[in-house]
Amino acid sequence: MNSDETTGHLRGPLALLGAGAMGSAILEAVLAGGQIAAADVRITTLDPAAADRWRERGVHVADDNAAAVAGARLVIVAVKPADVPTVLDSICAALPTDAAAESAQERCLVVSIAAGVRLATLAQHLPPGTPAVRVMPNTPALIGEGMSALSPGEHAGERDVAVATALLAACGQVVVVPEKQQDAVTAISGSGPAYVFAVAEALIDAGVLLGLPRPTAAQLATQTLAGAALMLRESGQHPSLLREQVTSPGGTTAAGLREFDRHALKSTIIAAAEAAHERSRQLGG
Ligand SMILES: NC(=O)C1=CN([C@@H]2O[C@H](COP(=O)(O)OP(=O)(O)OC[C@H]3O[C@@H](n4cnc5c(N)ncnc54)[C@H](OP(=O)(O)O)[C@@H]3O)[C@@H](O)[C@H]2O)C=CC1
């Protein structure tokens, strides 16, 4: 197997195909958590500056995707959804075939984080029997505060799920969901950080409009979002209850929240999630 069940350490080599925003965030988290050593990681990138930065960190930058995955025990596919079939086709010959992977030690688990791309599509472009897991992570993985939902494919066993879970636990919280829920997950936690950052931007701009210096507005908005999010998580209370505690009778919050209702904020957020859900379905073809 490719994870130590007692320590959660991953056994390399690990290949990361697509060291962009999300792939890099996962790699940073796994390296920071000590789940794997940099020397056990291979990446591919066309960006010479990024290649130099990773090399300085001790990560091996392979010449191409096939070279990166040769002998790997864990492959993370983090390219754009449309590029997944081509990338898988390019590594197929470098992966163990079902017959060749005689022991669990030799199995190579493929983890795809591509939005919308279904397990059936992964299977079509991988050697028969290759264990695969579909995952939807999010960028707070970079600081170990991510949310990942994973769905195991037909050939992924308990040990493969344990390996994927060990990988993603370095990034934050992990849940296992049926694949049919992945488009909804993408709409909520995958895209969710962007919704929150958009709210942060609006709150900062509002502070500036009301006369605050921008750095002060940014500090107030950032700590308010962080504090509220932590309170929500740590109290376990329903958000409506926490909102009521802020809303003094006849006070400022009620006046502000009335504008949320007037401009249909809740419907807007639901519509945004529905649009993201639909886009995830489209990306899956
Ligand atoms: N960003 C996010 O919050 C999340 C993203 N995802 C998923 O992660 C995947 C990547 O998204 P994101 O990180 O945002 O996108 P990026 O564009 O930042 O990353 C994609 C990376 O893949 C590289 N790449 C392109 N073609 C190849 C190839 N043939 N071989 C190896 N690398 C290649 C790109 O290099 P170059 O730029 O040089 O073309 C780029 O570095 C997507 O499938 C997305 O759905 C999932 C959850 C959240």
Ligand SMILES: O=C(O)[C@@H]1CCC=N1
């Ligand atoms: O925007 C996207 O398509 C990716 C998937 C979820 C977050 N970012």
